[in-house]
Amino acid sequence: MKKETAAIVQKTAPGHLNDHNLVKTEVVPGVLYEKRPAKRADGTVAEGLYNAWITLDNQKQYNSYTTDMVKGVIMAFRDASNARDVSSVVFTGAGDKAFCTGGNTKEYAEYYAGNPQEYRQYMRLFNDMVSAILGCDKPVICRVNGMRIGGGQEIGMAADFSVAQDLAKFGQAGPKHGSAPIGGATDFLPVMIGAELAMVSGSLCEPWSAHKAYRTGIIMDVVPALKVDGKFVPNPLVITDRYLDEFGRIIHGESKTGAELAAGKELLKKGTVDLSLLDAKVEEICAKILHTFPDCFTKTIQELRKPKLNAWNANKENSRDWLGLNMMTEARTGFRAFNEGPKDDREIDFVALRQALAKGAPWTPELIESLIPKAEG
Numbered sequence: 001m002k003k004e005t006a007a008i009v010q011k012t013a014p015g016h017l018n019d020h021n022l023v024k025t026e027v028v029p030g031v032l033y034e035k036r037p038a039k040r041a042d043g044t045v046a047e048g049l050y051n052a053w054i055t056l057d058n059q060k061q062y063n064s065y066t067t068d069m070v071k072g073v074i075m076a077f078r079d080a081s082n083a084r085d086v087s088s089v090v091f092t093g094a095g096d097k098a099f100c101t102g103g104n105t106k107e108y109a110e111y112y113a114g115n116p117q118e119y120r121q122y123m124r125l126f127n128d129m130v131s132a133i134l135g136c137d138k139p140v141i142c143r144v145n146g147m148r149i150g151g152g153q154e155i156g157m158a159a160d161f162s163v164a165q166d167l168a169k170f171g172q173a174g175p176k177h178g179s180a181p182i183g184g185a186t187d188f189l190p191v192m193i194g195a196e197l198a199m200v201s202g203s204l205c206e207p208w209s210a211h212k213a214y215r216t217g218i219i220m221d222v223v224p225a226l227k228v229d230g231k232f233v234p235n236p237l238v239i240t241d242r243y244l245d246e247f248g249r250i251i252h253g254e255s256k257t258g259a260e261l262a263a264g265k266e267l268l269k270k271g272t273v274d275l276s277l278l279d280a281k282v283e284e285i286c287a288k289i290l291h292t293f294p295d296c297f298t299k300t301i302q303e304l305r306k307p308k309l310n311a312w313n314a315n316k317e318n319s320r321d322w323l324g325l326n327m328m329t330e331a332r333t334g335f336r337a338f339n340e341g342p343k344d345d346r347e348i349d350f351v352a353l354r355q356a357l358a359k360g361a362p363w364t365p366e367l368i369e370s371l372i373p374k375a376e377g
């Protein structure tokens, strides 16, 4: 800071600052909160200024969030939003496998299944988590360290900027596991990528590569993460060197097939994951933000958030009610199937369910039980 500015600050800033902080470094088990020194564009530390890092840390379950973790995320965002010395918020997951794969399916299956009034209360917290991100007074950068699936994709899309390591995958899981992606995806996707692609991404549950998420506008940038023989290489499972096939269809970011895919898998096995380029990109975005007027920046993002926010606000209460009741039927069945089914068979027999419903069968516990895959023997 220039001497002249420092002298004015000394004269005018209050001698005592009220502490509005709510959280400690580990907000709750599974949510970490850390203030890291903010850096200028030239890499030097901007003394007294920070970026708040909020990290989901439940790696064994792909950083899925439990009820307590949802509370922790709300508190962490509230804190970062209030902190006078925080410039940007970085929202990420621990490790290199997953940013977040959504609600905790074990908790869904073992506690919420068949308990709609409890899930409705949970959804109050979930809705508040999404609103806390969209209402944060600081810009939110989602550092996509790995898969962003289901509710993970929804809280990620609530962020202002997303940058991903290129092995990450993006998409929804609800219609396969017994939910509808109405925790933000159905609101944000049409605004972000248009109605047709939103339909595909939101409903078919086919994960998209990071390159496809980048190409379609779900994320702002993508960086390589795989190092083979000391050199970064692009995701070897995905087409990154061609844009069109022989018929003019876009293939950039689509999965490789056949021998090309097999070779890609071999290369993947040889490599190690290194997220240093992701971190550099996140720092670069934070530095760009640091070099702007704080209030003008906040006002700008508040306005630019409106299409997402308006859609979210219009639907979130109805969505909460519907999701609560759905815990009696499809969620009760689908999340139990994912939780209890054998590793290679965790989805229900959708055709059998549709056939039963076509004959007017009611949702009895016996019907549900009959649809859940069981281990052999």
Ligand SMILES: CC(C)(COP(=O)(O)OP(=O)(O)OC[C@H]1O[C@@H](n2cnc3c(N)ncnc32)[C@H](O)[C@@H]1OP(=O)(O)O)[C@@H](O)C(=O)NCCC(=O)NCCSC(=O)C1=CCCCC1=O
Binding pocket: 060, 061, 062, 064, 101, 102, 103, 104, 105, 106, 126, 147, 149, 150, 151, 152, 173, 174, 177, 179, 180, 182, 183, 323, 338
């Ligand atoms: C496709 C997957 C994300 C990844 O598949 P794969 O790479 O094959 O890994 P897995 O072996 O499946 O997973 C590794 C271990 O992590 C556990 N895991 C993964 N995701 C979750 C989760 N969400 N909750 C709890 N545990 C999870 C998995 O069981 C493995 O552990 P194990 O001990 O069994 O080896 C795939 O994992 C997947 O589909 N996951 C579930 C995604 C999902 O259904 N999420 C919930 C969607 S619904 C949601 O989030 C909602 C939000 C608010 C609004 C309402 C709503 O529904």
